[in-house]
Amino acid sequence: MKKIILLHSAVLVPTLFLFWLLAYRNTMWWMEGMSFFSTLPDFAILQARLPEGVVKYAAAFLLQFYHSSVMGALLQTLFAWIVMVCADVVAWRLLRRVRYSWLAMLPVAVFVALQCRYRDAEGAIVWCLVSAAVALITVFLTRRPRRYVAVRRGRLRGGVLLPLALVAVGIVVSLSVREFRVRERLHRVERLAEAKDWERILDIVTPEVAASDPVRMRYALLALGERGELAERAFRYGITDADDFFFAGSRDIVGCNFNALLARSLGLDNEVIHQSFQLNSLSPLGYSFRSMRRITDAFLHTGNVPLADKYMRVLLHSTFHRSWVESRVGRMVDIMSNPVHNDEDRILTCSTGNAPLLMDMACLYDARPDDRLCADLLLCGLLASREMDRFSLLFPRVFASAYPADAVLPRYYEEALLVLSRENPDVLKRYPVSRFRIDAFDKFAALMDAGRYDDARAAFPDSFWSYLYAGR
Numbered sequence: 001m002k003k004i005i006l007l008h009s010a011v012l013v014p015t016l017f018l019f020w021l022l023a024y025r026n027t028m029w030w031m032e033g034m035s036f037f038s039t040l041p042d043f044a045i046l047q048a049r050l051p052e053g054v055v056k057y058a059a060a061f062l063l064q065f066y067h068s069s070v071m072g073a074l075l076q077t078l079f080a081w082i083v084m085v086c087a088d089v090v091a092w093r094l095l096r097r098v099r100y101s102w103l104a105m106l107p108v109a110v111f112v113a114l115q116c117r118y119r120d121a122e123g124a125i126v127w128c129l130v131s132a133a134v135a136l137i138t139v140f141l142t143r144r145p146r147r148y149v150a151v152r153r154g155r156l157r158g159g160v161l162l163p164l165a166l167v168a169v170g171i172v173v174s175l176s177v178r179e180f181r182v183r184e185r186l187h188r189v190e191r192l193a194e195a196k197d198w199e200r201i202l203d204i205v206t207p208e209v210a211a212s213d214p215v216r217m218r219y220a221l222l223a224l225g226e227r228g229e230l231a232e233r234a235f236r237y238g239i240t241d242a243d244d245f246f247f248a249g250s251r252d253i254v255g256c257n258f259n260a261l262l263a264r265s266l267g268l269d270n271e272v273i274h275q276s277f278q279l280n281s282l283s284p285l286g287y288s289f290r291s292m293r294r295i296t297d298a299f300l301h302t303g304n305v306p307l308a309d310k311y312m313r314v315l316l317h318s319t320f321h322r323s324w325v326e327s328r329v330g331r332m333v334d335i336m337s338n339p340v341h342n343d344e345d346r347i348l349t350c351s352t353g354n355a356p357l358l359m360d361m362a363c364l365y366d367a368r369p370d371d372r373l374c375a376d377l378l379l380c381g382l383l384a385s386r387e388m389d390r391f392s393l394l395f396p397r398v399f400a401s402a403y404p405a406d407a408v409l410p411r412y413y414e415e416a417l418l419v420l421s422r423e424n425p426d427v428l429k430r431y432p433v434s435r436f437r438i439d440a441f442d443k444f445a446a447l448m449d450a451g452r453y454d455d456a457r458a459a460f461p462d463s464f465w466s467y468l469y470a471g472r
Helices: 002-023 025-034 041-049 053-067 069-094 098-117 122-141 153-176 178-194 198-204 207-212 214-226 230-237 253-266 269-282 289-302 305-316 322-337 356-367 372-384 388-402 411-421 435-449 453-459 464-469
Strands: none
Touching: 002 025, 002 069, 002 098, 002 153, 025 053, 025 069, 025 178, 025 289, 041 053, 053 069, 053 122, 069 098, 069 122, 098 122, 098 153, 098 178, 153 178, 178 198, 178 214, 178 253, 198 214, 207 214, 207 230, 214 230, 214 253, 214 372, 230 372, 230 411, 230 464, 253 269, 253 289, 253 372, 269 289, 289 305, 289 322, 305 322, 356 372, 372 388, 372 411, 372 464, 388 411, 411 435, 411 464, 435 453, 435 464, 453 464
16 A cells, blocks of 8 residues: 555655646735734634634644745645545555556545635645545444555556546646636736736736736736836726726725725825725635735834734734744834824725716825826826816826926827817917827828728727727
8 A cells, every 4th residue: 555655646746736836826825815824812712712713723824834835835735645645545445456546546636626716725624634534434444455456567557647647637627617717817917916016917918818807907007007108008908997997896805905006006005904904804714914914014104103013913923924024123113213204195995976086096196296106097097988178177287297398298198189189279289299199190080080980990999099989
């Protein structure tokens, strides 16, 4: 039996380790972020009192290790290995033939196919416990065989080839589940946004991808805003409304996480904390490491030392956050020496009208006229909503504060000004619209005036003009 276990381990361990490391790296990152563990008595006692509390507590402890992709992949492999060893024990007691030993990999293949579904690790632990219980019952109820009855040539097929084929089937089934693939792609973009790797997000989320994925489209728009390219490229990504820039009134994990990142980009620390508390309430244990870290950083950014200290002390009672907390101590000391002064903050998604983003950005821009991201979100939101009158009223103020007299305007602002110039030609005298854009608009207008709408849209596919006039 030991030889069979060693053969099966040689097949399973490297295969599954590489599978998780390469295929579900970002899913494991998400699992760690949405979990929470603490050695504080109130948390431990609460879990012990709840049904299945011991399993939840054990799962929460193990999920801490997923902060490292390598450690996460090793643990995911360990779960499958435990199931495999228990199945080998059962096969050894019941089948007693090397040629049938590959059957022990059947439950392993099923587990591998389903493992990505257990995103809090509790399901994987239950699999291991049930497998161990079945193995123990089998050992107690059956007579121990002296040895496998086997022939030499059956060892390679039963011990290696067929088990490898079954593991491969489990992997293929897992990769064929659309839900698993979609989650991994989303978590990858979330991870890049957390790290502020905006260029990489735009490499991954192309306009073609954004057209079929409204969630990742929002991350692409946020990346454009952070890079100052929103007014140059936003309409390439298929926006149809101002609310495409965020999740209005979101009550789910995906929306709250994105809104928190958008608030961070806008410098709205109070809203970062608000959305992170929302995210906490949606996590399996009522707290999550991602939210706790984000809330701590927000309090440090606002200079609120007592509350930042409170959350840092809570995180110290986990297993892997000591170095993270120590990296923030210097910032806390600086704040204590030089207190931070903050202007009145504004709350994202506070409005209840039909256009919450426009209302919120208008309020924020009124308080922070030098905030370029806010100005671009507001102006592009007005263009996406076809609010040309409001755009014409607001743009002079933005232009006066954000652009020198000889500045080159972003593409969509030029295109919007050319639209306004059809009724008010003086617009072109007040703003530096390029000759290239004027000539392009003349061509577009000529096609539209001739009723050649499809040709106009084809000639200027990602322009604001196509969006406004040609029914893009």
